[in-house]
Amino acid sequence: MHHRSAGLIRRLGGAEIAAVVIFIVVFAIPLSTKSVLVYSVLNQVLVGVVAAFSVWIMLRMNLLSFATPAFMAIGGYTVAIAGRYDITNAFLLTAGAFVLPALVAVPLGALVLRLRGTYFVLVTFVLSQIMQLLLFETPDLTGGSNGIAGVPPGTLLGTELASNQQVLLFACGLALLATLITALVTRYFRQHFAAIEENEILAESLGLVVWRYKALGFVVSAGVAGLAGYSLVNMLLTAHPSSFDSITAVDFIAYTIVGGRASILGPIVGSTLLVYATNLFGTHGQYAQGLYGVLILVVILAARGGIVGTVGTLLRRRA
Amino acid sequence: MHEFLEAGIIGVSLGAQYALLALGFTLIFGILGVVNFAHGGFYMLGGYVAYSCVSGLGLPYPLAVLVAVLATAGLGWVFELLLIERLIDDHLATLMLTLALYLIISTGVLVVFGPISMEFTFPVAGALRAGPIYVPRENLIVLAVCLAAILAVYLVLFRTDLGRALRALADDRAVGMALGLRPRLLFPAAFALATGLAGLTGALVTPILALAPGVGDPVLATSFITVILGGLGSLGGAALAAFIVGIVEAYTSVYFGGSAGALVLFVLVLLLLVFRPTGLLGRDVRGA
Numbered sequence: 001m002h003h004r005s006a007g008l009i010r011r012l013g014g015a016e017i018a019a020v021v022i023f024i025v026v027f028a029i030p031l032s033t034k035s036v037l038v039y040s041v042l043n044q045v046l047v048g049v050v051a052a053f054s055v056w057i058m059l060r061m062n063l064l065s066f067a068t069p070a071f072m073a074i075g076g077y078t079v080a081i082a083g084r085y086d087i088t089n090a091f092l093l094t095a096g097a098f099v100l101p102a103l104v105a106v107p108l109g110a111l112v113l114r115l116r117g118t119y120f121v122l123v124t125f126v127l128s129q130i131m132q133l134l135l136f137e138t139p140d141l142t143g144g145s146n147g148i149a150g151v152p153p154g155t156l157l158g159t160e161l162a163s164n165q166q167v168l169l170f171a172c173g174l175a176l177l178a179t180l181i182t183a184l185v186t187r188y189f190r191q192h193f194a195a196i197e198e199n200e201i202l203a204e205s206l207g208l209v210v211w212r213y214k215a216l217g218f219v220v221s222a223g224v225a226g227l228a229g230y231s232l233v234n235m236l237l238t239a240h241p242s243s244f245d246s247i248t249a250v251d252f253i254a255y256t257i258v259g260g261r262a263s264i265l266g267p268i269v270g271s272t273l274l275v276y277a278t279n280l281f282g283t284h285g286q287y288a289q290g291l292y293g294v295l296i297l298v299v300i301l302a303a304r305g306g307i308v309g310t311v312g313t314l315l316r317r318r319a
Numbered sequence: 320m321h322e323f324l325e326a327g328i329i330g331v332s333l334g335a336q337y338a339l340l341a342l343g344f345t346l347i348f349g350i351l352g353v354v355n356f357a358h359g360g361f362y363m364l365g366g367y368v369a370y371s372c373v374s375g376l377g378l379p380y381p382l383a384v385l386v387a388v389l390a391t392a393g394l395g396w397v398f399e400l401l402l403i404e405r406l407i408d409d410h411l412a413t414l415m416l417t418l419a420l421y422l423i424i425s426t427g428v429l430v431v432f433g434p435i436s437m438e439f440t441f442p443v444a445g446a447l448r449a450g451p452i453y454v455p456r457e458n459l460i461v462l463a464v465c466l467a468a469i470l471a472v473y474l475v476l477f478r479t480d481l482g483r484a485l486r487a488l489a490d491d492r493a494v495g496m497a498l499g500l501r502p503r504l505l506f507p508a509a510f511a512l513a514t515g516l517a518g519l520t521g522a523l524v525t526p527i528l529a530l531a532p533g534v535g536d537p538v539l540a541t542s543f544i545t546v547i548l549g550g551l552g553s554l555g556g557a558a559l560a561a562f563i564v565g566i567v568e569a570y571t572s573v574y575f576g577g578s579a580g581a582l583v584l585f586v587l588v589l590l591l592l593v594f595r596p597t598g599l600l601g602r603d604v605r606g607a
Contacts, residue, residue, distance in 0.1 A: 064411055111593045118354050118410050118551075122543060123592050126585055129540055133582040247536055250418060257415060286434070286532075290426025296419035300412050301402065 013190075015263045016183035022268060023176040030168040037279075039168055045275045046171040047231045050178040052255040052267035054225035057217050059261050060186055060193040062200075063116070066249040067108075067124035068225045070131035071101040073244035075226025080148040080239035081141065090154035090161065090170065094177070097230035098223040105222030109215045116200065128246030135241040147240030151233055167234060174231045178224050183264055185220050189213055254292040258299055260306025269307050321451040326573040327566070332458045334565025335465035339520045340538060341545040341557040342472055343513030349489040349552030350509045352410060353403060356417040358542050359535025360424035361391045361514040365521025366530045367428055370439045380442045384522040391518025392511040399510035400503075407506070421535070429532045436531035461523050468519060469558065475512075476554065485509050489552065544588050550598025560599060 029042055051068055058065040075097035082093060112123045135142050142148065153162045154170065161170050186193060192213045195203035204210045233239050251274075259270020274295075278288035303310040340362065347355045365387040372383035398420060406412040441457040476482035484505055487495040496502060517538075525534065545564050549556030564584065571580020591598065 062411075064414070111589075114593060118348075118352075118414065119592065121354065121411075121414060122547060123589065125540075125543060126547070126589050126592065130582065130585045130589065133578050133585060136578055137582055246540075250422070253415075253418075286429055287426055289422045290430075293419040293422030293426065296415055296422070297402070300415045300419070301405065 013183070013187045013264075015265050016187050019179050019183055019264045019268060020176070023172065023179045026175070027169065027172050030165050030172065034165070036164075039164055041276060041279050043168055043171050043235045044279075045272050046168075046175040047228055047235060048252065048255055048271035048275050049268055050175055050224060050228035050231055051252040052259070052271050053178055053182040053264075054221045054228060055249075055252045055256045056261065056264070056267045057182060057186060057221040057224065059256060060197060061214055061217055062197040063214075063217075064121050064253065065124045065221065066121060066246065066253075067112075067127045067222070068228070068252050069244045069246055069248050070128045071105065071222040071225035072229035072232065073131050073135060073239075073241075074101040074104055074222075074229065076229030076233040076239045076244065077135075077142055077148070078226070079230050079233050080151045083151040084148070086152070088152050088155045088160075090156040093154055093230065094174065094227070097226045098181075099226075101226035101229075102219045102223035105219045106215070108222075109218040113211065113214045113218060125246060125249070128244075128249060131244065132241060132246055135244070142239070142241075145241065147238060147243075149238045149240075151237045151239065153237070154234065161234075171231050171234060174227050174234070178227045179264075181220065182224060185217070186264065189216070193217065251292070254296055258292070258295045258306055260308030260310070262305055262309050263312075266306050266308045273307070322573065324452050325454070326569045328452075328454055329458070329573075330566035330569030331562065332462040332465075332565070333569055334562035335462050335469070336520055336524050336561075337541055337545050337565050338469055338558045338561035339465050339516050340542045341549065341561045342469065342554060343516035344542045345546045345549065345552055345554060345557040346485075346509055346513045348546070349554070350485055351399075351403070351407060351413075351506055353407075353413040353417065353510075354410070355513070356414060356539065357398075357421040357424060358417075358514075358517050359537075359539035360421040361395065361517035362521035362538045363428060363525075363530075363532070363535040364394070364424055365391050365518030366439070366525030366534065367432060367437075367521075368518070369522035370437050370525070370530055373439070374437075384519065387522035388515045388519045391521075392515030395514025396507045396511035398514075399507040403510065404503070404506065407502075421539075425532060425535065432532070434532055436529055439526045439530045441526040457527055461527065464523055465520075468516065472512075472516070473554075481505075481508070544584065546598075547588050547592050548598055553598060556599050 026042075026046075029038065033039075051072060054068045054071065055065055078096045078100045079093050082088075082096065087093065108127070112120065112127070115123055136144055138144070139146075153160055153167070155161065156170065159166070161167055192208060195206075195208055196210055196213060200210055229244070232243055236243065255270035255274055256267045257270070258274060259268065260266030274288070274292060277291055278285055281288050281291075299306050305313060340358065344355055344358050347353050347358075368387040368390045369380070369383040372378040372386050373380055378386065402416050403413055406416065441460075443456050443460060446453045446455045447459065474482075476486060484495070484500050485508070487498070488500055488502060488505060488509075492502070528534070541564065545560045546557055548564065549558070549560030567580055567584055571583070
């Protein structure tokens with residue numbers, strides 16, 4: 001009996017199960033406290049984790065993507081624009097925030113997935129820049145430099161998600177959904193992604209239809225980023241271009257790299273620690289960028305597995 | 320008509336600034352295979368060092384520019400030698416290192432100088448007049464210095480042994496090393512040359528535009544666009560593309576306003592990157 005359950009855990013992935021459990025347990029936090037500080041930090045962490053998942057999915061294939069803010073913007077603005085037409089059904093908005101960025105990612109993926117390594121980094125950075133400019137150049141649709149303020153609260157099963165507690169519980173729900181999607185995709189296609197990460201040309205010559213899995217990863221990563229965009233708009237009740245600045249991609253990359261790129265727990269640990277640390281700086285929040293810089297240096301030079309990878313290595317060494 | 324000419328002159332002087340930035344950026348990529356995310360940081364640092372020399376130490380502006388060049392080149396040298404060098408063949412790792420350096424430089428500037436923009440003005444004011452055309456003197460001086468610097472870079476790279484060695488390493492590192500070139504000496508030199516150029520641009524241009532934390536972000540984006548357009552690693556391509564970007568930017572901002580011109584340019588660059596990753600003048604794609 002014990003043997004069989006161990007096999008099941010191995011097949012589903014211990015880290016993936018732990019990730020899902022974490023985001024089920026997280027619901028207890030808004031249910032058990034009313035602390036404004038806890039609410040604020042947790043909400044930021046939940047947005048950060050989902051955005052970091054989007055980066056992490058691409059890193060599974062050794063592709064470093066700066067496109068996350070662009071897809072977040074599509075998801076976030078979808079919700080904000082729907083609000084103008086009094087569409088507030090949270091299920092519908094969640095579906096829209098995932099599907100629309102994913103659909104946009106299909107033709108874009110066909111273009112940018114031809115590139116690898118440094119060129120992929122550059123092209124996704126340019127994509128995020130284009131999204132910024134598009135937001136400014138389409139004031140009728142997106143409100144231009146003013147953005148869209150006063151997004152109406154969502155409704156879930158007839159209840160309006162208006163109180164801080166309801167908003168945070170909904171953010172927990174979005175994070176759980178994003179975790180499930182990310183865990184399912186990266187676990188189910190683990191070997192395919194690993195083959196591409198290890199040696200794409202070899203994988204292709206052995207018969208793996210590489211473009212199919214890269215496209216799939218890119219589309220799912222875009223959808224997950226869209227959920228992060230929804231979560232951000234849900235928190236701020238505003239969609240503003242500055243929320244989706246291309247340079248914010250650096251934060252999500254930092255969360256993923258510092259947390260550890262080898263496990264789904266990496267983006268979770270990285271986002272939690274770095275967002276928490278940012279809040280410790282208080283009104284000097286912008287100084288946290290320097291901390292991110294130092295941590296990235298340490299990880300790249302001394303602890304390649306990030307926090308999760310390094311802790312794992314230490315535990316194994318002791319065992 | 321005079322509007323057209325004035326926009327043209329602005330475009331050329333923007334182009335010269337972009338060329339200095341792009342030359343450094345493409346030099347680092349061509350020779351080391353490193354995408355320097357800290358390029359905007361060195362530009363910003365150049366501006367702040369020059370500002371500190373002028374307002375803190377009371378140095379004359381030309382001397383302050385020289386100090387800024389030496390400081391940014393020195394930092395580039397040390398950074399390459401101590402950090403980049405260890406991971407030189409891992410493209411994503413070196414990219415993350417430069418990204419980290421950018422975050423650290425930005426925060427350092429923020430801590431030391433605060434978030435407000437500095438009162439840093441160009442020491443020469445006034446405008447030259449030719450018929451109906453006005454050209455600010457400061458723009459002409461910056462243009463002249465930039466063109467001189469571009470010429471100097473050209474002479475160093477194509478007329479000296481150092482330049483020949485650097486270009487040989489860019490061409491084929493293995494063969495270059497087999498022939499006795501020493502990357503331990505030449506790589507930091509190339510990096511320092513490039514970051515020094517970014518520092519020079521910052522020291523020259525920030526008194527005219529602005530000096531505040533965050534001025535590095537658009538510089539990084541422009542360097543990317545220019546270098547991709549010209550072909551990553553191509554020196555001639557970078558210079559040509561810089562003038563194209565500068566002139567397009569000047570004319571679209573005069574005749575259309577807003578960021579429509581930038582949007583068109585970015586989309587063009589995106590398509591170029593996808594369908595002709597070697598850019599306008601680039602030859603082969605470096606193993607990415």
